[in-house]
Amino acid sequence: MHLPSLTDLRASARVVSLPLHTRFRGILVREAMLLEGPEGWAEFSPFTEYADAEAAAWLAAAIEYGWEGTPAPAREAIPVNATVPAVAAASVPDVLARFDGCRTAKVKVAEPGQTLADDVARVRAVRAAMGPQGRIRVDANGAWNVDEAEHAVHALAEFDLEYVEQPCATVPELAELRTRIRYMDIPIAADESVRKAEDPVAVARAGAADLLVVKVQPLGGVRRALAVVAEAGLPAVVSSALDTSVGLAMGTALAAALPDLAFDCGLGTASLLAADVTAESLRPRSGELPVGRIAPDTALLETHAAAPERRDWWLARLERCHALLSAS
Structure with missing residues (x-):
């Protein structure tokens, strides 16, 4: 470089x-x-x-x-998910309304100070708002131990989860949980175990995840992220770190360069911002983001x-x- x-x-x-x-x-x-x-x-x-x-x-x-x-893009638009913070269930429709046309929602769970009952109510509200065709994934940011995660997955399984993201903090915990819930056919996605690890591919080698969540900035750039995905040999979801539209455009560059993109990406988070650096904020339109650079105003x-x-x-x-x- x-x-x-x-x-x-x-x-x-x-x-x-x-x-x-x-x-x-x-x-x-x-x-x-x-x-x-x-x-x-x-x-x-x-x-x-x-x-x-x-x-x-x-x-x-x-x-x-x-x-x-x-790198040269393989696609011109990126399908993205809605992101639902750890809000009260009654606030879910207002949050989802900011994500035009998104068919997938990522729901934050395991928020400090909240309970599993709060998580269940929030995910139930998302399912009600999105209907049976919508896809729901939950993100615990590594907050559960293995027993807590297993219990939570059982409690949330009725809402037909697409996957559960970083339910536990460590790779051994993820591996154990994956063994415990294998019969439920609910995949585990690794986020922090990729972007905050000295060896971002260790989670794949350990058989501790079914897919990776990759982010451009934490992994050191588009090319580094592509190399991690290629070495891991697992499907990838490109996500954001609550970026401005400029940073989100960096994420779309990675998503556009991936050989395969089987999942909606977590790049619609400009809808969580009450202000941005450009008047034409990079927000979902019909569930997608265009690929291209953003210049701030x-x-x-x-x-x-x-x-x-x-x-x-x-x-x-x-x-x-x-x-x-x-x-x-």
Whole structure:
């Protein structure tokens, strides 16, 4: 990878702070840094709690996209799912209404402070709203132990789950759960066990998952993500990290380059944002997103510019991550 100078990166860096419609991943505001390279705009937006060693991969992804370009696409549009945060069941119809034409919904479960009964009520509401033809997947973000996960899958099975995403935190736990629920024919998808692992293919080697959830920024770029999928030999779902439309376009580049795309992708999350960096936000239309680059609107970059102290925080983070990439 050609590494631009820190001076070049800082020259175009813009930091934004975008409000969300509903609390998601424990936050109500999403911060992101946008960088403009010769190929176009890219996003660097590791969550604020991530350490520099992990965040550096996100910078590598932004540099690849903005400075090196992307592989040739195999498709021009990407089918995407709706994303339902850990809201009350009564709020589900309003959430789904933001995802035009989506035939699949990913439902957050195992939220801290909530119960399995809350999860069951939320998933029941999604099934009622989507009807029998809709597809439902649930995401626990690794919050259950094996016994809790087994119990939860039994409780949610009546809603005809497409798969359960990262029900447990560790690869051995996923492998054990997969053995326990094999007779139920409910696949297990690995997310954190891919994007936060030193060896993102270990979960596949262990037989601990039926499919992978891959994200461009955490895996270090489109080409790195494609290599992980190819080595794992499992179907893949491309998802987002609550990106701006610029970052979501990076995700569509990965989804477009995959040889096979059997599942709707989790790239419709601009619908969770109450503001974006472009007036034509990359939101689902008839359940799909177009493949292509997004350029932010200058006026919106100004409107949603982060406070000076937050901009300084991100610039310092950029410098540290750039140093890590330079040393690697």
